[in-house]
Amino acid sequence: MWYRIAVCLLLGLSAAPGRVALAQASAALRGVVTSADDGLPLQGANVVLEGPGGAVAYAAATGPEGTYAIEGIEPGRYPVRVSFIGFSTHRDTLLLRPGVLTYDVRLRVGAQELSGLMVEAERGAARRQAGLQTIRPSELSRIPMPGPSGDIAAYLQTLPGVVSGGDRGGQLYIRGGTPTQNLVLVDGLPIVKPFHISGLFSAFPQELVEQADVYAGGHSAAYMGAISSVIDVALREGDMERFKGSASAGPFLLTAHAEGPIVRETSSFLTMVRYSVIEEAAGPLLGRDVPLRFYDMTGRYAVQTGNSVCSVTGLHTYDRGRLDNERDLELAWQNTTLGGRCFIYSDDLRRTLALSAGYMHYRNDAGPSGAPERSAGLAKTYVSVDREMEQGWGGVQFGFRADYATYTYTLDEKFIALEAEDQYTYTLQSYVALEGRVGRWLTVSPGLGSQFGGEFTHFTLEPRLRLALRPDGTDRQELSLAVGKYNQIAEGITDERDAGTVFTIWVPAGRKDPVAEARHGIVGYRRRFGRGLEASLEAYVKDMRNIPVPLWTPVARFNTRTTLANGLAYGADARVELEAGPLYLYAGYGWAKVTYEAASRDLGAWVRGTLVEYSPAHDLRHQVHAVTSLDLGGVTANLRWELGTGRPFTRVYGFDLLLDLVTLEDYPTTDAGTPLTLYDRPYGARLPAYHRLDVSVSRPVRLAEALTLDVQAGALNLYDRRNIFYFDVNTLRRVDQTPFLPYLSLRVRAE
Structure with missing residues (x-):
């Protein structure tokens, strides 16, 4: 060992x-x-x-x-x-x-001269490199939102390959992976579920974000512990010169934000609080209840001294509500993340030392309103050291991370005995990543990572490679490639039989169980035509092994028993982006296929054959997205349209009651027995296709020299399409997504 x-x-x-x-x-x-x-x-x-x-x-x-x-x-x-x-x-x-x-x-702020070479950072929906896309705040503002600013959650859902579970639940599936197979970081701090229950919002609004690197796969060795994707969000520093603030109100959110210098040009603070009010506003707007409540609070302190930049970030989120108004199943979850990070630079800026430490806690509950029957949590304390050095041929980055995690869950449902478990594990992670440049036309980035954990019984070696080839030595076109092996020692378990719950139990791999593994392959091509038009095409494959999936037991209760399945996700998507003065146009199309395979006896499915191959609920075959933004005379109009084919779901062919006559715990004359749902073949049917149009119009109004009022009006689901959210197989009812929802939002900015 x-x-x-x-x-x-x-x-x-x-x-x-x-x-x-x-x-x-x-x-x-x-x-x-x-x-x-x-x-x-x-x-x-x-x-x-x-x-x-x-x-x-x-x-x-x-x-x-x-x-x-x-x-x-x-x-x-x-x-x-x-x-x-x-x-x-x-x-x-x-x-x-x-x-x-x-x-x-x-x-200094002013007009920019656009002549000459543009050495652009990787940004824009069409500008990507083998699964990597960098998102900037200005891009978030183009997506119509029932609030005065954009949000990463809404933006991610405009990208082909990103599948949401619906407009409620806060679940994102990226290129075949599940939400628990994504690694989400904020200023280097892990956060389990930053996406709010409404599905439109996350803990990362436009006001806070400096940038976000999104790896839909093929991530470098610097990111360990996730077999599907990485969302790495960097928050911006507060203004170091003067104080600023804003407050907004709308049918979904109330927000307040403040920032400013603590020591001018040296240190600053940035804070923001958001609180949902859709629960109160839904009645007058929709004529029905929307039992959703969420809020988030973020604070950041940053200081620059000599050759170092340090920050302390704190974030807390809370979500509570029902995905189905008529079902007495209330879901709740909360995240708490607190930590600090320091970048220390050498005098010549060629070498960087990054030190990080922090704590995160996640908990989620499910059950009747006010009386949860299930509870599960994950707490983690970590410390990491990273070193980066620039060389004449490129650069090298290496690092080490140590985690101590606590996993807990308690199940106390009807018809079952109390079930509870606590587990404690250590995990060590390390990596080395190189970046070699051959002239201006080729970049080679190999890497190797390792993990050691799961009660010190699992050890992994994970080689990875990224390539970028620019055939003409310029930024005009690029061919990129990413391949690698990825392991995940801890996994989340969700009852896939019940689309009306997102309750999740996190557990580490057992002492004798193999760890989840995926092998990624991505190839992409990007080309810029002139100054404003850019297009890109990517194809990918993810070969997944040892994925824990719940058994398809007919007992109507949350199931912690799992079996291992293998998965295969592959597809391709194309994106086109045009920026022409005040006009912005974006269109994207994606095709994908996701299949799982497990032994029928282990899975518990009542089908013929020794193996069961099925498409999970996030197997969305076709996606089309379009975004338009036009700015004329200070008035900005945004439009977003999306189309998706139907997702798989499981039919039932009957219900029953089970009496325990073996141990004589049930008596036929007095006990009804345990409810059973008799499922057909897993995910053997598909829901109808969906499409939706969202629009918004906004304009700033100057109230005083340092005071501005932002007015925004818009609507979700403009033509009131009746889109299905899921089909409740237990009650045989259809649950729909949000109907036509108009809104008006106001924000006051003091600068």
């Missing part, structure tokens, strides 16, 4: 190659680009060194903390141009000698 621990530690702490020195004849330019308005770093700013005649000689884009680095520069005098959308272009002339020159730039 101990040799495995040694391998895990050595891989994380001793994998760094020696530093490669720059050639004496070359020069290097490094620095940080920030906003002169609020002191915040600007990610994605273009830094260009011009050659004779204004031609581009060297260029780079700034990273998440506003840092940039250009190496291998021939010494000499160069005009430098630094630009960012919405800011005035900075120009200067630098004399570069052999060695490293640090050059920091503060950009």
